[in-house]
Amino acid sequence: MVGWGAFACARRTRNRNRRETPPAPPARTYRRTSGAAGKALRDATPRAAHGGWKSPKNRRDPIELLRESNQGRISALIPIRFGRMAQSPFAFYRGAAAVMAADLASTPGSGLRVQACGDAHLMNFGGFATPERNIFFDINDFDETLPAPWEWDVKRLAASIVIAARHLDFLDSDAAKAATEAVCSYRERMADYASMRALDVWYDRIDLERVLKVLPSVAEVERVRQRVEQARRKSLPESLFPKLVEHYGSAPRIKDVPPLIFHPTDEQAPGLTSGYDDALGRYRKSLPEHVRTLFDRFRLFDFAIKVVGVGSVGTYCALGLFMAADDDPIFLQVKEARKSVLEPYAGGSVHKNQGERVVVGQRLMQSASDIFLGWTRGLNGRDYYFRQLRDAKISAILEDWDLATLKEFGKLCAWALARAHARSGDPARIAGYMGSNTTFDDAVCEFAVEYADQNLRDYRGFVKGIREGRIPVASED
Structure with missing residues (x-):
């Protein structure tokens, strides 16, 4: 039988080991420290620096970038690709991820990286069935995913909202407000994830019931329910x-x-x-x-x-x-x-x-x-x-939207994007960098509006190239 002396000696040894090994900092201390580190990044890149867009003098020709992206594709299908992009400035934006990637590389960044989507425009979000046959809302296209600055995804999403609003003939002021509200949603959701346990962030889901709660009207709730049932049947x-x-x-x-x-x-x-x-x-x-x-x-x-x-x-x-x-x-x-x-x-x-x-x-x-x-x-x-294929995939139908639907869908996309970034990045640092006021929101909105203008100029140059016969297009009929 072990005596009390041996027990006391073992206890003293354990106590000494505890003193020699400092305890891990509490989660709140870590979040506070990480948030402060994120805030300190503003010294090198102020949040307002994300505002606006000015084309660099050495900017690559968008048409040349698109041609480069055709390398290795099935040549007979390239005219169909360009034909789809020619349908509208929004369709052009969807097909010109390579153009915007080059542009985003010239914009300021905080230095924080996440697993980025790489093509986070409105139409790459939607509903789908999980293995448990529940319907979740999330990002649904990852062809361009890569570790990269988190701001790139946010800016591509915000610009897509402005371009979509213009496509629907909404006022420029409404387009800007929709983009700002989406960035605000991203910032506030990221702050929520910064305060959560790591496992809670990982387990977080945007399921159908959470989506229905934020929809702007009873009619919209009913329409989404019908779309879900239709998608289930079609799959x-x-x-x-x-x-x-x-x-x-x-x-x-x-x-x-x-x-x-x-x-x-x-x-x-x-x-x-x-x-x-x-x-x-x-x-x-x-x-x-x-x-x-x-x-x-x-x-x-x-x-x-x-x-x-x-x-x-x-x-x-x-x-x-x-x-x-x-x-x-x-x-x-x-x-x-x-x-x-x-x-x-x-x-x-x-x-x-x-x-x-x-x-x-x-x-x-x-x-x-x-x-x-x-x-x-x-x-x-x-x-x-x-x-x-499909698996109850529910894609957005842009032409059906009113302004309220665009705003709520944009905020949902921003929520999904924040959740995705929080899984791979440091949500406390990202949230600390963005802060609690609207400085970052306003800056990215300004970028989104001015980049939408850039996209329109690129689209017009693209259409001109088609008219002049320099860019081949084909009908799908």
């Missing part, structure tokens, strides 16, 4: 399968709808002859083990190129039909992952596979991700990532 196999598939004998085959859906040639898809066994094997290895068990129930039946989005047009994006049984299909979207448009200015990815870069960034930023999210590399040397 069901019994809805998707007959729309996308036809039968050749007993074999199902994705319908060709050229030029937007078509089967690739051997040159476009070298893995075609082997049934893509090599690429699918690498994709399978990227999945968590329990998801592999589910994926192994399915077999690839058909594969077709599918044109999607605006900025992605011309990249190797495809649709794969997989079947577990005659009445048990899933559609997986396969998207080419190229280097992020942020890379020349923010540094290269640590991931050798660009598909892995997208998947890791999405899992880091998004509150819940598709179970089939994974990556691979094809025999053509291109990187890809996989996800389910």
Whole structure:
């Protein structure tokens, strides 16, 4: 039996060890210190420095940047990409992420970095079904994600709000106010995340009920509920399968709808002859083990190129039909992952596979991700990532909006962006830098308005190039 002397000696040893090892600072002390460090960053970059936009003398030609971004794309689809961008200044903005990335690199920054979206405009936010079949609101496009300054995402979002407001013919004063309210939402939400425990930040979700609570009217609540039910129905196999598939004998085959859906040639898809066994094997290895068990129930039946989005047009994006049984299909979207448009200015990815870069960034930023999210590399040397097609995806329909809806949607986007940034960055430092007044909000609003003017000038130059025959466009009919 151990005597009291040994017990007292052990207790003295423990007490001495405690004295020699200083205790970790309480969370409140850390947040206070981190917030103060963020505030100190204003000395080097005042918040007001983010205001306004003036084109640098050495600014790259936007059309030349767009042409560079076409390298490696399917040449026959490039005129469709440009045709979609020519539809409006807002459509041009959506397709010109490379142009704005170069511009943002010339703007002031606090020096704080996060896992950035890289293309945080209004239409890259929306609803989707989680693996538990709940509906969450979040960022839904991560093709350009990369560690980068957090301000870049905020400025791209704010500018998109002004451009969208002009697209809807709202007053310039209303456009500016909508952008300011969105930046204010980001700042206030970040302050909330700065006061939360790390796990609480990670577990935070913007679910359907939280979205409905901030909508501006009963009519808008009802409209969103209807959109959710519609999206659920459209993503069901019994809805998707007959729309996308036809039968050749007993074999199902994705319908060709050229030029937007078509089967690739051997040159476009070298893995075609082997049934893509090599690429699918690498994709399978990227999945968590329990998801592999589910994926192994399915077999690839058909594969077709599918044109999607605006900025992605011309990249190797495809649709794969997989079947577990005659009445048990899933559609997986396969998207080419190229280097992020942020890379020349923010540094290269640590991931050798660009598909892995997208998947890791999405899992880091998004509150819940598709179970089939994974990556691979094809025999053509291109990187890809996989996800389910649609899966109750709810995208914004801009033309349906009034001013109140634009404002609330902008604030929701800013909330989702703040939550995503707080997961990978230091929310206390970011919140400390922005502070509790509207100085940062007003500065970014000023930038957004003036950058919207820049976008309009670039769009007009783009349209002029089309009229002069220097830029090819094609109809999708």
